[in-house]
Amino acid sequence: MDGLTEKNPSLSVLKDQRVTLGERKKILRPYIPILYEDHDLVMIDKPSGLLSVSSAFEKGETLHGFLKAHYGSHHVFVVHRLDQHTSGVIVFALNQATCHQLKGIFEAHAIERAYTAIVEGQCSPSEGTWRSFLFEDSQYVVHETADETKGRLAVTHFKTLASSKDYSWLELRLETGRKNQIRVHCQSAGHPVVGDKKYGAQSNPLKRLCLHAHLLAFQHPFSKKELRIESPPPKEFHGPIKGRSLPLCKFS
Numbered sequence: 001m002d003g004l005t006e007k008n009p010s011l012s013v014l015k016d017q018r019v020t021l022g023e024r025k026k027i028l029r030p031y032i033p034i035l036y037e038d039h040d041l042v043m044i045d046k047p048s049g050l051l052s053v054s055s056a057f058e059k060g061e062t063l064h065g066f067l068k069a070h071y072g073s074h075h076v077f078v079v080h081r082l083d084q085h086t087s088g089v090i091v092f093a094l095n096q097a098t099c100h101q102l103k104g105i106f107e108a109h110a111i112e113r114a115y116t117a118i119v120e121g122q123c124s125p126s127e128g129t130w131r132s133f134l135f136e137d138s139q140y141v142v143h144e145t146a147d148e149t150k151g152r153l154a155v156t157h158f159k160t161l162a163s164s165k166d167y168s169w170l171e172l173r174l175e176t177g178r179k180n181q182i183r184v185h186c187q188s189a190g191h192p193v194v195g196d197k198k199y200g201a202q203s204n205p206l207k208r209l210c211l212h213a214h215l216l217a218f219q220h221p222f223s224k225k226e227l228r229i230e231s232p233p234p235k236e237f238h239g240p241i242k243g244r245s246l247p248l249c250k251f252s
Contacts, residue, residue, distance in 0.1 A: 032050075032063070036229050040095060040220070040222055041093050042067065043089055043090070043216065043227075044067075046086075046089075048209060049208070052083075064078060075095060075096070077093040077095070079091050079093055079099060079106065080177065082213055083180065085208060086209060086211045086213060087211075087212045087231075089215065089229050090213065090216075111218040112173070112217040113173065113216055113217075115174070115182055116170070116214050116233040117172060117182060117193050117194075117211045118170075119170055119210075120168075120192050120202065123168050126159070130185040131156075132154055132185070133145050133146065133150060133154065134179070134180075142183075154176050154178040154184075155176050156185045157172065157174075158185075164241050168241075171214075180199070182211060193211050194210040195209045205239070205240055206239065210237060213231070217229070
């Protein structure tokens, strides 16, 4: 009201005061915000701990299942996935044509995907590119190899935004999108993602995997609108770096 945010619904309005109503935030569940939605696709802020989709080994509640219930008769198509304990921006298609187009965008790497991670130790060098070939073993653990005939190419660009004695705050940009890519590259660099016991982490101060997909940007396959959807890193991520306020780095 009059340029200020007012949260008291019972406040009396005076003559000539200017009142603007903001758009009501859309949610899928009380803890799952809808960040963007149109007739073709929906982008969600996935919480840590929630499965993106069900699998042969995990049949619990999933984001995909919640979306199918939310849209009723609409079909909801899986475009990509986030690991169960990774939070942040994820997109689903609401029809087959959009799904096909979005998968083409992902495969062509015509998309910007940026993540925030808290990792163990201080990275040296503080920025650069990790490039290797990844393969998954029979126990569903992903490994790095230099043998291009054994794995699929994975490329991750990283930059340190801040660090403390024990931890570093990284922004990472994916050039490829392989399973567990960031987690494996961080482990191989000697700096596992905090809370990632599967890939070598020795600490878990926040009781979660400290990896968050904070940005997903691409051109809408039909409207050609440039979509740039962001989710700020969880507030608790600032704790290991001594509570410093850290703006997101923008890669050139």
